[in-house]
Amino acid sequence: MRIAEPVAPPVVLACLACGFDYTVTTVDVDGCRLGAVWTCSCGIRYIPPGGETSHRVVRP
Numbered sequence: 001m002r003i004a005e006p007v008a009p010p011v012v013l014a015c016l017a018c019g020f021d022y023t024v025t026t027v028d029v030d031g032c033r034l035g036a037v038w039t040c041s042c043g044i045r046y047i048p049p050g051g052e053t054s055h056r057v058v059r060p
Contacts, residue, residue, distance in 0.1 A: 017042040024038055
């Protein structure tokens, strides 16, 4: 099974320390749902609330 690369969300926010320098990683939430984690170069990680679809509307 091939999983698509995460798509950046339409809302544009930025980390206060890093600006827009971040990576988006897709994670397996409970074996059947996907979510996303944003990791900034300063080491801050952000996990959007609300499950797999919310990662398209918010970002660190």
